[in-house]
Amino acid sequence: MGLIMMSYMMVLGGIYLIFALAWWILQIIANWNIFTKAGEAGWKSIIPIYGDYVSYKIAWQTSYFWLSFILGIVVSCISEADPAGDNMLLMLIVALLRIIIAVISIMYCVKLSRAFGRGIGFAIGLIFLQPIFLLILGFGADQYYGADK
Numbered sequence: 239m240g241l242i243m244m245s246y247m248m249v250l251g252g253i254y255l256i257f258a259l260a261w262w263i264l265q266i267i268a269n270w271n272i273f274t275k276a277g278e279a280g281w282k283s284i285i286p287i288y289g290d291y292v293s294y295k296i297a298w299q300t301s302y303f304w305l306s307f308i309l310g311i312v313v314s315c316i317s318e319a320d321p322a323g324d325n326m327l328l329m330l331i332v333a334l335l336r337i338i339i340a341v342i343s344i345m346y347c348v349k350l351s352r353a354f355g356r357g358i359g360f361a362i363g364l365i366f367l368q369p370i371f372l373l374i375l376g377f378g379a380d381q382y383y384g385a386d387k
Contacts, residue, residue, distance in 0.1 A: 265369055268376025272296070275375075276353070276382045297350035298385055306342045309335050354380040 269289070270280035276296040283289045287307070294303035313335045320328045344365055351361035354375055363371040374380075 261369075264373060268373045271376035272372065275380070293350075294346065296382070296385060297346055297353045302342050302346065306339050309339050313339070349386050350375075352386045353383060355383050356380070 266284060269283035273283045273292065273296070274280045278292055278296065282292045290307075291300060291303050294300050313332055316328055316332050316335075347364035347368070348358070348361040351357065351364055356375075360371065360374075363374075
């Protein structure tokens with residue numbers, strides 16, 4: 239009985255991995271298409287930090303990328319310094335920085351939506367279901383109108 243259960247689990251795990259790989263490949267292609275529509279080289283979308291930098295350049299301003307990047311590093315360092323969360327002041331600082339990062343991310347979604355001529359409804363979709371709405375942007379007929387400064 240245990241051997242049969244193990245084989246079912248392995249088959250399910252394999253099926254999951256196949257779907258995850260397919261989803262990952264679709265995301266790469268969608269981001270590549272978004273970059274191409276915006277006049278950037280598609281390969282830039284697959285470079286981890288540089289791709290995010292260019293995404294902010296496409297949608298908004300790169301200064302907000304650097305701000306969120308540095309704040310993320312600061313949050314990580316503070317969290318590493320106090321892993322148990324004993325210092326209430328540090329926890330408050332981390333919470334405040336995470337809120338700032340979240341607001342920047344939300345504004346990025348709004349700006350990306352506007353850069354492709356979409357409205358607030360699409361921006362809400364980007365905020366809550368970003369992978370799906372990036373697929374819509376990447377594979378749809380949306381035109382790039384430029385970053386909203």
